[in-house]
Amino acid sequence: MRAALVDSLSMPGMDAGAVTRPRAVRPPVDVTRPRPAGARSAAAPAHRPPPRVLARILLAMGLLLLASLTLVWMLRERAPGQTPTPAPMAGAAGVVQPLAAVVQAFMERGDWSDAEVAALHARLRELDGAQLAAVSGEQWFQRFVDEVRKRVKEQQALARAPLTVHSSALAALAATVGLDLSRPDAAPRILPSGPSSAALTHTRADALPVEQPAPGATSPTAGQKASAPPTARQQAGAAPSASAVVQADGLPGERATVPALSDDESTGEHEAAKRTPHAQGCRVELVGSRRPLCHDVLASGAPGPLLALIPAGVLDRGGATGSAEQPMRRARIERPFALSVHEISQEEFQLYCNDTGRPCPAQPWTGSDYPVVNVSWHDAQAYVEWLSASTGQRYSLPSELHWEYAARAGERGAVPGGATLSPTDAHFSMHGVQNLPARRVQPFNRNAFRLMHMLGNVREWVQDPWTEDLNGRTAAPSREGAAARVAAGAMRVVRGGSYADGAARIRFSLREGLPEEARDAFTGFRVMREVP
Incomplete structure (x- = not known):
């Protein structure tokens, strides 16, 4: 009967092992009991990262460790509270x-x-x-x-x-x-760091090569200077209509005008002024501006002399050295005016000669930017008359008063800065006799009105006739004085001193008299222009 029961339960297609070998049953998972760390399912296969990813992980860990060590080293090297700026000094007093x-x-x-x-x-x-x-x-x-x-x-x-x-x-x-x-x-x-530590070799400045006159030119010396001791007031010609007032008692409520102009400009102002449109011209609005420079245009289209616009103001004129510079008094310039920045150059005077057909005087030095010399007062007067006609503006030689006001530019002493003259103030004979003036390419001796070489370089003709003092007084007549006047002819004033003069003859108040026809290698001129 047992065998019959087994036979009745048998199904077609089943092998004998299906009954005799029961299926393994997985025990139930107890979710309330945590799995031990690192325990792995027996059925799940082990997962290993690829070798390339593992290498990147190790590299990142190494870099992080290196950065940490570097940071620790930096913190140990720096004292607490110390800034990272270098501090080689043990306190300011240690160096000061x-x-x-x-x-x-x-x-x-x-x-x-x-x-x-x-x-x-x-x-x-x-x-x-x-x-x-x-x-x-x-x-x-x-x-x-x-x-x-x-x-x-x-x-x-x-x-x-x-x-x-x-x-x-x-x-x-x-x-x-x-x-x-x-x-x-x-x-x-x-x-932050000083100059190169390489050894420097120095050559004394006075051992540098000195510019020499052109071959065949005569080198003037102080002893060759034309000497004309003044004896009488001459009335040849009249001074220009100067917008100036002189008061013997002074102006107690006013001080000498000190220009408040920046002197920190480039040395290329002449070229900049040449590019200024002529329509702007020398306008009074430029006075006191950052660049109070202008120029007119000649009939030929060439630029005229570069001019600096000078504001109206007050000056203390004259000096205590010699009767010719006295009496000292206060004066007022009523209206602005313009004055050429440089003495008239050989190139500028050559334009006049070319236009008028007059011969230019021979020059001791070759160079178009040297100041023109060997010109008489009449030569200078002819130039300003030609310049006025060519530009349509009113030019003249400056009066003594306008010249000294422009030269001082607010200075009240005998020379710039007080009483001691330095080579930065004037081109003069500091160590022996100078044998030539400075060229325009040498940008020094500029005053606060931007005028170059008002002292030294070449002395300058002005409009005024010579007088014995600033009151216009003349010396007592004498036979010798009359003879000297006949021999010398009319006398005019020159101002500023020259390159051949020593420091004792270079000062704002220095006045000298020369015959109108005198021509020498020490005397030139600059021009003044009225500003409407």
């Missing part, structure tokens, strides 16, 4: 006090020889830019830099070649304290 002693001792000695300057320069080069910047605000250091600036400008005035740190110990010192040799008047700028 020793350096102040060195610089002040140098200033007290007053020895600016190349050897002393080079020694001081070597001391300053021991400091870096940050240390020099730390003392740049000290008053003693600023006074020192001002003195360096002044002496650099003097060397530039005397040198015939550009001043560089390799040619001058002073120039190297100036560069170290932050001065720009191309613009010494600019504010000092101390760089």
Whole structure:
């Protein structure tokens, strides 16, 4: 019966193992019991990342570790609270006090020889830019830099070649304290790192090659200067209608006019003025502007002389040296006017000669930008008459009063800055006799009205007849004086001194008398223009 039951339960297509070998049943999962970490299902296959991904992970971990170590090292090197700026000084006093002693001792000695300057320069080069910047605000250091600036400008005035740190110990010192040799008047700028530590060779400025006159030209000397001691007032010609008032008692409510004009302009102002449209002209609105320069256009289309517009104002004229410069008094210029920035050049005078057919006087030097010399007062007068006709404007020689007002440009002393003349103030015979004037390409001796070489270079004809003093008084008549007047002819005033004069003859108030027909290598002129 048992066998029959088994046979009845059998189904077709089933093998014998289907009953005798029961299916394995997975036990139920208990979701309330957490699986141990790292436990893996017996049925799930193991998952391994590709080798390339594993390499990237290891590289990132290495870089992160390296960055962490670097950060730790930087934090250990820096003291708590210290800024990352370099601090080689142990306090400001650690640099200020020793350096102040060195610089002040140098200033007290007053020895600016190349050897002393080079020694001081070597001391300053021991400091870096940050240390020099730390003392740049000290008053003693600023006074020192001002003195360096002044002496650099003097060397530039005397040198015939550009001043560089390799040619001058002073120039190297100036560069170290932050001065720009191309613009010494600019504010000092101390760089973070000093100049190259390479050894510099210096050549004295006075050992540089000196410009010589053209071959065959005669080199004038001070002894060749025309001498004409004044004896009487001459009435040949009348002074221009000057818009000026002179008061013997002074003007108590006014002070001498000091121009408030920036002197930090490029030396290419002449070229800039040439590009100024003629329609703008020399307008009174330009007075006191940032660039109060203008020029007229000649009938030929060529530009006329470059002019600076001078504002109206007050000056203290005259001086205490010699009776010819007295009495000192206050005067007022009532209206603005224009004055040529430079003395009239050989090139500008040649235009007049070409246009009129008159022969130009022979010049001692070859160069179109040298001031024209060997011109008499009548030659200068003929030029301004031609210039007026060619431009349609009213030109003349300046009066003595206008000349001195323009030359002073607010200065009240005998020379710019007080009583001591420097080569930055005038082109004159500082070390022996100079043998030629400065050319226009030498941009120095400019005053606050932007006028060049008002002192020195060449003395200048003005409109006025010669008088013994500023009151117009003449000397008592005498037989000798009468003979001198007959021999000399009419006398006119020249102002400013020349390149052949020493410092004793260079001052704002200096007056000299020359015969109207005198021609020499020391005398030129500049022109004045009325401003409507």
